[in-house]
Amino acid sequence: MATPPNVSSADFNRAIAAWKQTVGADWVFTAPEDVALYRDAYSPYWGEPEERVASGAVAPSTVEQVQAVVRTANQYKIPLYAISTGRNLAYGGSAPVYSGSVVLDLKRMNRVLEVNERNAYALVEPGVNYFDLYEHITKAGLDVWIDPPDPGWGSVIGNALDGGGGWTASPFRDHFGAHCGMEVVLANGEIVRTGMGALPNSKSWQHNRWGFGPWVDGLFRQGNYGVVTKMGFHLMPRPECMQTLTVRAPRDEDLIPLVDTLNLVENQHVVNGSTSLGGGQPGAGGPAGPAGWSVTMPIYGPEKVVRAQAEYVKEKFAKIAGSTFTEGELIRTPLDAAALARVRKTSFGIPDLSTFGLLGRNAANPSPPGGHVDFSPILPRTGEAVLEFMRLYREKLPELSENGALRILGPVFMTNWDRTMVALLMFPIGRDPQMNGRMRNAFRKWVELCAERGWGEYRAPAVFQDDVAKVYSYNNHALRRFRETIKDAVDPNGILSPGRYGVWPKHLRKS
């Protein structure tokens, strides 16, 4: 049995005994075959000494049990790594950032505590996944939508805390931004409720997110200052219909007015769906091809409003000479089975696994042959920035891909985040340590190249979180040091998810 770093086996055994007492012997995992289930199937260090692996796992089913587990960990200074359902695939999965941590697996806390249709919100526990919440709403016949991301089996809370997003309308698809109120267990085992929830018997915990005084919720986003045990989310009342508009423009330089116009209609909130930008792929289409760039814009709302918005959008894009505008089918909700079969379900608030079904670990395929990790730098949302990224990519790809031997996929220009442009590259990860090593080097070089140009990532796989955090170095890493000061104060033994997003407790920091 592996033990956590700097913890004696006697102490570890005492902790395990205490945890078994707390959560039941069935829910403390120490056997190698059980703990192996927490490995990250997409780890770029798979099977190598640097692979981040857990020493054990414990799965409480109530907030009181979480408190007890954390108190025991704090007593013996055992690092915990909190996961909700552990489906953060391509960004670290269920494996800890700090090897030897005990995974605090919250999957059993899967209660939908409230879905309020009139005020359109939900309050859930961390083990609730998008399928669970969807089923709860469907069974209860409530007329609200959820906003699923690609991994529908993922946790609603976990996705929000990792900085994830979904595919329906703004502002709901920024999952952290759409949350309202939290309950958090601190490193000392105490429970804090944020926002209006700090008022005992509060009647508006899921109505107003800010509450009174400094807002601490942000600390738990991509953070390690506490274990979130409840979280509220604003939901979208079912929109009556959805229509997707597509604009194509042939020339490279058309991209500039295309993105400007897209920004305008999104910033006016006339287009509220998750837009996408196609094109720019080396070799695909190309300058002489039929369409260099395309912009896809879903609009959600009442039918007459959507039609008026589509007309307005059409007029705005008509100013770009040579562009073509297509109105897609107007789809009324709720969708019938036939319509559902031909649409992307997540765009209609229905969780699905189509993106992950092929790649991910699942019951039928416990050891998938291949995975990927994502490199996600944020560019300014302008055509110029996209073109600059393309030039950089074309210029550096031969060298960084080892003349194509590393089959890096991308760039995909993602406009799903409000006002944000992410230039995503996907790195295939497999079981070949030698190839994985080359992918890791390439990943790290892209991080540096982008940082030199003022572009930094919004999210990163666990093993690259230090690399990425390091480029956010303004004023000699002042932001990191500020976060460390807070970390040391609220988690003095450094037991909660050490290293997550580059925040290490004092005893584990390199000086």
Place this chain on the structure above:
Amino acid sequence: MLPPNVSANDFNRAIAAWKQAVGNEWVFTSDEDVALYRDAYSPYWDEPEERKASAAVAPNSLEEVQAVVRTANQYKIPLYTISTGRNLAYGGSAPVYSGSVVLDLKRMNRVLEVNERNAYALVEPGVSYFDLFDHITKNKLDVWIDPPDPGWGSVIGNALDGGGGWTASPFRDHFGAHCGMEVVLANGEVVRTGMGALPNSKSWQHNRWGFGPWVDGLFRQGNMGIVTKMGFHLMPRPEAMQTATVQGTREQDILPLLDIMNLLENQHVVNGSTSLFGGLRPPGAQGGGALWTLQLPIYGPERVVRAQMEYAQEKFAKIPDVRFNAGELFRTPLDAATLNRVRKVSFGVPDLSTFAMLGRNPANPAPPGGHIGFSPIIPRTGESILEYLRFYRENLPTVSEGGTLRFQGPVFMTNWDRTMVAMIMFPIGRDKVMNAKMRGAFEKWVHLAADKGWAEYRAPAVFQDLCAATYSYNNHALRRFRETIKDAVDPNGILSPGRYGVWPKRLRKA
């Protein structure tokens, strides 16, 4: 006057250092200068408990702020940061902790960038809504700002105090619409948040979250640092605006009225700052006129606004006997004649009409009367409104001392997304006996509301401890968590001690 627990020698040394840092004329110690920082609306006016500054210092640059803070930290002198000090009705420019030195950022009034294509601004704390509006107008940029009532107030200060404006969602939640900060910590170090932590960042005002734990929230109604730059998302000028008015006559109409308004707002079909009037029929009046009036402004392209209006009308038509009136449709930009007959702030034009009569201004340095706002959040349902009205009627005779304390309200504010604030205004004047009665009544309302599960989103400086104390879940766990952070990031407790109930260790009551 000296700051508490600071020797005259140390204070003099600090003042000398500050004069060196910012220039003699920008350090204020004379009684008449320091008196300008008094809160004209203080409920303790001229009483020993009035919160007063010992001095003020006004730096002009980030580097000067750093130097001032380092000196304060060295001598453990409490600073109270203000941007322009116009947080009237919530404390003005006076410190929460008496004897603090006001750190007045009004000179840092540079509009650093307004980007029309990506619709954002980056400003310093001394930039008022008028300043930003002038900058945008002069440069003919086709973006709107979102002004609150006090147009002379700071864009940054208003956001950090939890203020809001009157145009469309999501822009009118000022803290929510911000994107990126620069902050000076208690040790004088500069932190940039979000994408700004990347040197040479190109997207500081594009994406607010950045990478890793998001610290910006700590500076909202907070005292963990001094914000010296802040970005804001702006709204591209909407082509039109139209306001629907919906009226219901029966008390119970408020239930479906509010449910439909919630639906329309949560669908983002109605995006303007809605309002709800009514609920209290004058004694003796029976039936007849409207008991409830909703106003729903919609901003957007003309044809979209018209479609949204039709949709809203259909939804409200399901309530029997409800009257729906789509108001005049205004096209922007407004001409001068039109601008004169509308509420300017609803069209992105800063204005002082709400405050001009009440506030302190050069022509009227000591106004006879002010007010403070009691602002509890209740659930956004008709049932809560009716419950609040019953509660108000039931308690009013006692709390108002048989009507001698002339509260105004309740005003049900629906300007915050998904939030209902049941505001009561308390007149504050120069009569100490009356002010004391008002304070007693304010305290009673806070406790009575907290018992019902309703608490404030904002409070005047002198009542921040009182309101913070009601947020007591798990033996004040949230307050203690904030205190732990406060002690770590500001170990000498020099930054705005007591703001929103967060006191540094040495000033906490055990």
